[in-house]
Amino acid sequence: MDFMLFLIIIIFLVAIEMAIPFLAKRTTVFGVFIPDEFVRDSKLLSFKKMYALLIFILGLIAVSIYLFWMLKGNSTEAFQVLLGPAIQFGIIFISTALYFYFHAKTLQRKKAMRWGDNLKQVKMIDLTVRSQDTMLPWYIYLLPIAVTFGVIGYTLLKYNMFPEQIPTHWGPDGKPDAFTVKNPFSVNALPLIMFTMQLMFLGINEMTRRSGIKLSATRPDASRVRQLTLRKYSSWFMFLISVLITMLFSFLQLQMIYPDLADGVVSMALPIIFLLIVMIGSIIFAVKVGNAGENVGFQSGSGVSDLDEDQYWKGGLFYFNKNDPSIFVEKRFGVGWTLNFANPIGYFIIFGPIVIIILISLFA
Amino acid sequence: MIIQIEPQSDVPIYTQLTNQIIEGIARGYMHPGDSLPSVRAFAADLGVNMHTVNKSYHELEKKGIIRIIPKSGAVINSPVEISNNSERLLEEFKPMIAEALVLGLDKEQIQELVTSLIQDIKGKP
Structure with a gap:
């Protein structure tokens, strides 16, 4: 396998x-x-x-x-x-x-x-573009969070049914292979990690919404379609991941209470199905965004070009622009987003959750 | 409504923004009561400092073209709401007209210039 x-x-x-x-x-x-x-x-x-x-x-x-x-x-x-x-x-x-x-x-x-x-370098924006933005609203992300609270409540309710040894790590076969001592915090380590990730996805969604919708002056329509598609599918994809993590973690949590919840085949197949959905999802995401706007007519603006921002892109990969209030910007090489490394809020939203998750797993 | 700026131009970006918003309203792309994007969204979309957009909005507010309402943003005023500004405009026209006269344009040529500009912005009658 x-x-x-x-x-x-x-x-x-x-x-x-x-x-x-x-x-x-x-x-x-x-x-x-x-x-x-x-x-x-x-x-x-x-x-x-x-x-x-x-x-x-x-x-x-x-x-x-x-x-x-x-x-x-x-x-x-x-x-x-x-x-x-x-x-x-x-x-x-x-x-x-x-x-x-x-x-x-x-x-x-x-x-x-x-x-x-x-070429004359110009920047272009559309004052009405924000009304065409179709990212998911933030409160959709509360749905998986509500599940988390349900799981935590149920865990405390069924506290007595938990084994004395709480699993903290699962092998590739979906079976636990590392354990810790039982207490009200350690039984909830998994839901708390899940909660942290859900908050992170909510945060990323909102930071993405506040980030710029950058249009190309030479292809305003095509670039608008691409930017709006990127935003829409990013927020759907993140919601999908949030839901998948919720399902997987809730299942693992319930399995601690009811060890016979699913037979070996199911718990082995689950991480693989999870991985497959994520991979297929990211392929659909990449193809959808990669092709967005390609069929919109080419508008050749003679004598005009977009602003050359090479100076802000270290190695073409890392964006440092302290004037730009955007936290995320579209990647130059790849499909998706990268951080504006000159903006400290971005670090918090990405590294904050990782630190919290490490702390939870250390002290659980 | 599209706004296009030249970051490498000698004209400061906030002035470019102010001028283009005013022209957009004059051309009828935006109407009294419409609101402008928030300073943050505007600056993020343009990839410029928020102060730049803020400066432009304050300039527009000083001219009476928009009013900034806390929490709901910048809204375009209707001409009746804009207090009489003809004195300020007179002051601003004066050096331009003087310059045109010095450059040898006569009264008719200047009037023609103004008429053609108005036609360009408002569309042919």
Whole structure:
């Protein structure tokens, strides 16, 4: 089972990495801003194709290595457990290195071709765009939170039925493999972690709403569609994750009270189903957002280009702009959001929950 | 209503914002009673400092074009609500007219210029 799981994750990882240059924002190629009229440059296209091809070859090698070691059969279990994550990290590491290589190549090309030297740089906003925003309202996120309170209440009600040893860690088969002593706090560790995550998703949703809807001056309609689609699907996707986590954690919690709640197959299948839904969800998200606005007519504004903000994007990946009140901005390389690292609130919303979760698990 | 600014222009961004909002109202893209976006949303969408937008809103408020209502935001005033500003406008027109005269334009040319600008903003009659 672990074997299948790791294989699926590796294939998923490779497929996503291959598609990123083609799904990323149109006017940024490998994290470098390119004025709209030059994005079809054949050299840039060949960079994207080369990147995808190299990732594909990397993926083939990774899968072969994995299959080879797994099918040889005489490796120790510890080795097998480490091999999967090691290969995943390897893929991420090498693809990041490839990214930086092509980032540098794209920068060189932009400089050599003097793209945008004669263009007037403008910024555009639509004062009515906020009324078209279709993100989920914050109170929808209260639904899973209500479930959490129900679970906590039920836990305290059935306190006597909890085992003396409270599980704190579950293996890949869905069975607990680490325990702690029972007290009113430790029996509720799981719901409290779940609550922290639900609050984090609510917070991210609201911070995303307050973040800017950035339009492109050369493609106002297409960029509006893309921004609104990104916002809408981000908030749906986060709600889906929040609901899934709630279901999984509530199930694990109830299983402590009723150990026979589900047979081994179900508790083994549950994390895998969870993972599959998340992966399928993120593929749908990436494709929906990546293609949003592509069919809206191209509006070539001659002599005008969007503002070149390369100076705010360190390595094309990290956004530092202390003037921009946005907490999240659309990624340049990839589909989704990245933090405005110049804004301290962003750190709280991302790292705060992680610290709280670590504290809960330490003291439970 | 679309607003387009040039961050690299010599004209400060807040002045560009003020001018474009005024022009938008004159062109009928926005009407008295409409509200402008919150300072935070406006600044986030534009990717500029909130002070910049704030400065522009205060300038518009000083001119009497909008009123800032705590918690509900900035609302566009109707012309009747705007107190008589002709004296201020006179002061502001004066150097421009003087400059036109110095540059050799005569009365008819200046009037033609003004008429064509009004037509451009209000649309041809």
